[in-house]
Amino acid sequence: MSNSTSFTLDDHIYTTLNCMNCGETLIGRRDKKFCDDHCRSLYHNVTNAAQYNLVRKTHTILRKNRRVLWQAIGVFRDQNTIPIHWLTQRGFSFQHCTQRIDQKEDSPVIVCYDIAYQYQGHSVVQIFFWTTDSRAA
Ligand SMILES: [Zn+2]
Numbered sequence: 001m002s003n004s005t006s007f008t009l010d011d012h013i014y015t016t017l018n019c020m021n022c023g024e025t026l027i028g029r030r031d032k033k034f035c036d037d038h039c040r041s042l043y044h045n046v047t048n049a050a051q052y053n054l055v056r057k058t059h060t061i062l063r064k065n066r067r068v069l070w071q072a073i074g075v076f077r078d079q080n081t082i083p084i085h086w087l088t089q090r091g092f093s094f095q096h097c098t099q100r101i102d103q104k105e106d107s108p109v110i111v112c113y114d115i116a117y118q119y120q121g122h123s124v125v126q127i128f129f130w131t132t133d134s135r136a137a
Contacts (some may be wrong), residue, residue, distance in 0.1 A: 061096045064110060068092045069115040072127055081124040082117075 017026050022040035024054045034040040068090045072082045088094075101113035107119040109130075116130035128134075 058096065061093050062098065065092055065096055065112045066115060069112055069117065070128055075114070076127075081120055081126050084125060085124050087125070 019035045021043040101109040117125040117127045
């Protein structure tokens with residue numbers, strides 16, 4: 001490029017960004033994000049699908065957790081506490097819950113829809129039914 005060449009970068013027609021879908025360098029308005037409508041809709045479809053999958057996976061885990069807790073209530077009917085390993089053996093995920101209520105002087109109440117549990121030491125939990133009224137009790 002010689003020194004005599006002069007052109008200005010027009011904010012409106014110049015971009016150094018790449019298409020968010022296919023990665024092609026974009027030519028056109030600075031706020032352009034996609035090559036064309038095809039790339040735009042592909043990108044949004046994939047993004048929506050990923051979000052849908054995340055929500056669906058989380059729901060599946062929570063439903064499974066609830067099922068395991070229900071089983072536990074049946075199996076350990078006469079006992080107050082349930083061994084944590086019994087839950088983990090059945091694929092219970094301690095990372096998923098619908099609510100966690102911190103207590104001042106007790107371990108937090110961890111809720112899975114309508115069943116809640118509380119750690120009683122390191123190896124057992126206490127399970128109990130949970131309703132929206134439970135919090136006041
Ligand atoms: Zn593209």
